[in-house]
Amino acid sequence: MVEHDWLSERFAEHQGRLRGVAHRILGSPGEAEDAVQEAWLRVSRADTGRVENPGGWLTTVVARVCLNMLEARRARREEAAGALPPEPAAPDASFHATGRADPEDEALLADSVGVALMVVLDTLTPAERLAFVLHDVFAVSFGEIGEIIDRSPAAARQLASRARRRVRGAAGATDAARSPKRDIVAAFLAASRGGDFEALLELLDPDAVAGDIRGADAVAAFFAGRAQAARLALVDGVPAAVWSHHGRPKAVFAFTIDEGKITRVTIDADPDRLRDLDIVFLRRPTPGG
Template sequence: MDDEKHLAEAIGERQRLVAIAYRMLGTTGEAEDAVQETYTRWYRMTEADRDRIANPQAWLTRVLGRVCLDMLGTARARREHYVGEWLPEPLPAGFFSAGSTAADPLDQVTLDDSVSSALLVVLEALTPPERVAFVLHDVFALPFDEIGRIVGRSAPAVRQLATTARRRIREARDRAVSRTEHNAVVQAFAAACYAGDLAALTRVLDPAVELRSDGGGFVSAARRPVYGADRVGRFLLGALAKQPETEVEILETTDGAAFALRRDGAVTGIVNLNVVDGRVRDVWMMLNPQKLLQWHA
């Protein structure tokens, strides 16, 4: 096998590797960093060493898994010093679908569900080994013994990690609504906000609704979560009233219909809603400019 073939195989894996890393790390920036480190380790080897690798795809995936596992450990320490709330990066609908075989729109929804903010928020609550085991096995179908070599556990131990992760994720998914219902609630939410109608807005909000906003210390954002329908409703209407120059547009994210906040044509925020039992259970406001880069294209 010559070096040109090595190069073609490695480059051909890039999109898949970024997709894996994003699900593990929650931001495209960190995903790109993880993939770059993986490629660096690949190209540091001699051509003879690369020739001895029977399955380059498996090698790249295994190394990426180890890199992400290390990054997850350090990320938890970094987030203790993060300014305000940390949220995963929201993405446009179909972000990872380029080159996929999902011809059926329902298949596309499944792809988006696996990178939705709703899922990534749940993944944040898992331990790093649980998250790696779930992503690699349940999303990318790697066998448990292969994942075991990544996380340093036996195959039965990895199976248990995946089972624990799957149980917690299933509990969240069991409460999820269809995209049709989600989008209908988003429209009702938008109508109440546009009208400045607090009563109508609180009817759309779950009594236990939680609002979290991520400014990353770069822009003004609520440093702590806001709880309760009345407080969240007043917070949202107050924020809109203070920024009359901000335009609000409904668009599609991997969570379904959501809102883009625009100023002078540029996206300054993405607001995603988590709908449970016909009401908004979570409001996720992404204001951190470093996590909005995919919306500037």
């Protein structure tokens, strides 16, 4: 009973920090509260006789719960992506995927550095995200982080460094996301999804080219109704469209724009080139996130 009282007091003492850790890692107040509650269930059943640093120990428990939640979230997304059709034989077929995403979700702009940061964090692996947040925000050592993610301190340092490079680009990503080109690409995707031939014509230069297709009429006819699963994204910092399967980019659609009109749509489905691209999807944050 005395041990349980001691544990309750320590947990209450550190609960604010624990909730902050969970919120920063998960990006959702509701999920953060769930993580803290799950952590309490775990520690209340644990042997605390050898705990010398309650704050550090409780932070480790919460971080492990958060890691499990991030991995489960990632698995759910990959399962959802599995509902898309098999990888097509040609890039133009990939643009005609049948899984319909919410156009509003994909067209909304990440319009602040804070939202852009969450978008970038959402592209990291669970281990990268946890390493970055714990070290750069809460000053947890790489040795402790390595124990949480079952990696060496050097590996934890590398994960945090990789994440940090992505996060530093968040402000720049926001500027690119606000650009007129982003608006044109988003409008093109919306018109393509809706099969709005006239809207596509309005966006295209009369001499627009897409692969072997030439002329605005032919390009508009080709893309009308085809962009069901393409998503607005920043590709190497430039607004573009991306089609993914099982969470992996399979085709990138780059747009050349001159005086507000699309003059060329370039489709790249080469796996080697796609692997080296820095892709950040632009979408509405999930509720509570």
